[in-house]
Amino acid sequence: MRRLISSGSSFEATIGYSRAVVQDGWVFVAGTTGYDYATMTLPEGVEDQCRNALATVAQVLDQAGSSLDHVVRVTYILPDRAEFPRLWPQLSAAFGTARPAATMIEARLMEDAMRFEIEVTARVAAG
Template sequence: MNVRHISTGSPFEEQIGYSRAVVADGWVFVAGTTGYDYANMVMPESIEAQCANALATIGQALEEAGSGLDHVVRVNYIVLDKTEWSRCWPITSKAFAMAKPAATMISAQLQNPEMKIEIEVTARVPA
């Protein structure tokens, strides 16, 4: 099996021991991604800005893998406060307008108190 690992340079990847994405056999598995701006490790306050940042990071990892948001087949959203989830819908529906992936939303505690959303996706590398 040919496996390739993709990193965003997030300190969490090194500290915890994971890759932002793993490409294997035509699939791209993107780790749970939060809303940090990884260039300066700043977390925006609103769930909307965190959602947009997470999707931008995911999009960059997918592009590096030879895929993209239009090739996502599965997405898991983990939100801290389920009452805020609907505020992300305009952002997620735009990001996945073409892909229309199978999706799940889970409400759970996240790693750090400033985190409001974490997004994990699985995508195909187009032939």
């Protein structure tokens, strides 16, 4: 069974994607930026954007019957790789239990104000 999950972002309907897809015991979470999707506001700081993105990912994983502790793969995308070390404390707190395979890519994001994006793959929690 395939289940689609939305964060309520206007981007999802406009572009035609889901925040996450749950299928065959896996949760595939789309690239998630630092927007507060309830208000569609984007904070300036990379740390605040990371915090918002992690909160969105955690919420979506919970809706899927999973959690940050069940993440097996994570990709971080930042326009400025020099900012990445500033996020390590937050990322370690979020993924320290799961210790997923991870990649950091330096690339431009959809909007110049975006400074952090994350994509994860997780297992649905057993039981």
